[in-house]
Amino acid sequence: MGYQHGVTGLSCRGTCLHLSWEQEQRQFLGNFKKLQADAPLALGKKHECSLTLYFMKSLAITDLLCSLVNAPLTCMFIYVDMLNSDWACKVYHMPLFGLPCITITNLTVIAMERYLAIFRPFWCPSQSFSKKLVIMAWVVGGSLGIILTLPIRNTHVVINSEVNTSTCLAGNEKVWEKAVFSVVMFLVYFVPNLVMLYTAVAIIINRRKRQESSQNKFQYIDTGTGMALQGFKNVYEHNLRLSYPVTRYSLYREETA
Numbered sequence: 525m526g527y528q529h530g531v532t533g534l535s536c537r538g539t540c541l542h543l544s545w546e547q548e549q550r551q552f553l554g555n556f557k558k559l560q561a562d563a564p565l566a567l568g569k570k571h572e573c574s575l576t577l578y579f580m581k582s583l584a585i586t587d588l589l590c591s592l593v594n595a596p597l598t599c600m601f602i603y604v605d606m607l608n609s610d611w612a613c614k615v616y617h618m619p620l621f622g623l624p625c626i627t628i629t630n631l632t633v634i635a636m637e638r639y640l641a642i643f644r645p646f647w648c649p650s651q652s653f654s655k656k657l658v659i660m661a662w663v664v665g666g667s668l669g670i671i672l673t674l675p676i677r678n679t680h681v682v683i684n685s686e687v688n689t690s691t692c693l694a695g696n697e698k699v700w701e702k703a704v705f706s707v708v709m710f711l712v713y714f715v716p717n718l719v720m721l722y723t724a725v726a727i728i729i730n731r732r733k734r735q736e737s738s739q740n741k742f743q744y745i746d747t748g749t750g751m752a753l754q755g756f757k758n759v760y761e762h763n764l765r766l767s768y769p770v771t772r773y774s775l776y777r778e779e780t781a
Contacts, residue, residue: 578651579637582658583630586665590623610677613692617676622669625712629665632716633657635723642727672708675701 597620600606607613637654640647649657679693695701 578654579630579634579658582661583627583634586623586627586630589619590627593619593623607678607692608690613676613678614673617673617692618670621672622666625669625672626662626665628712628716629661629668630658632719633661635716635720639723639726642730668708668712671704672712675704 597616601616607616637649637657640649675694675696676692677695678690679695680688680690681693682688694705696705
């Protein structure tokens, strides 16, 4: 009875591990490259969807016009005797009422655009439609300002027995004057305030939820990434150990007669 040593090659196992490691690398790098390719598209869509700066320019213009117009008109009201008729009073108050109304409509449009950008991103207005919204805000605000001047008329005011003057006052004796004032105040103050309040509260709640979910998500991702990298490291080290020709000596018994 004798014994002989036979050689059995096991390089196949290292090759399989090497292929498995390369496949994991390709999958990981492929997903990473896909994210890199999708990121500019997402950022471009987000940039296209976010048109707040465009609306802010319109808001800044109305605020600037308010500051430029109010001061000279106030000086003219004090030092120039020009408000002697109802139409003069109406024309004088049109820019004083119209520009603040346009400012409020611009704020309302900005709040609506922010709500759509955050909660309804696929409903975001395009750039051409945004220009129409800005024009509409100016038209609606200016129209409300003009309507608000309709009840204003030149009124004779007696200061004392020796002094009297005339000034522009809003009439509230007729029903239509009260109706105009009430409707315009509702559309200019109550509706925009409700819209902006609802938008602000919704954005704050959504932001808190996203912060909480992102913190939990990052913790999970860090744990998973650490486990994945540790697994890749183990496979890589094991692959290095088996990349060289590995042989195993098998001992078999040969019976001799």
